[in-house]
Amino acid sequence: MExxxxxxxxxxxxxxxxxxxxxxxxxxxxxxxxxILNADSAGLQQVRGVGTSIARTIAQLDLQRV
Structure with a gap:
């Protein structure tokens, strides 16, 4: 899959x-x-609705486990 x-x-x-x-x-x-997955926490938090918790969750995503 791509x-x-x-x-x-x-x-x-x-x-x-x-x-x-x-x-x-x-x-x-x-x-x-x-x-999105390659963005740093500060970049993610510029998006409305994204705080430290969601930014941290995104940073921890592992595409190998999807």
């Missing part, structure tokens, strides 16, 4: 990331789920 698809699936299944937050993340990162 990496961007795996990244999208991982994000969509992540606890505390609902539809609105996922849409905000995708809008902020030009619809690139891999860019």
């Amino acid at each position: 990496d961007w698809r795996v990244a999208w699936i991982a994000l969509s299944l992540t606890r505390h990331i609902g539809g609105k937050t996922l849409r905000a993340l995708l809008d902020h990162f030009n619809n690139d789920p891999l860019a």
Whole structure:
């Protein structure tokens, strides 16, 4: 499976990331789920609805386990 698809699936299944937050993340990162996963905590927290807890959760996602 393509990496961007795996990244999208991982994000969509992540606890505390609902539809609105996922849409905000995708809008902020030009619809690139891999860019979201590669972003640093400060960059993620620029997105409305993303705080330290969600940023930390995203940073810990492991695409190998999806």
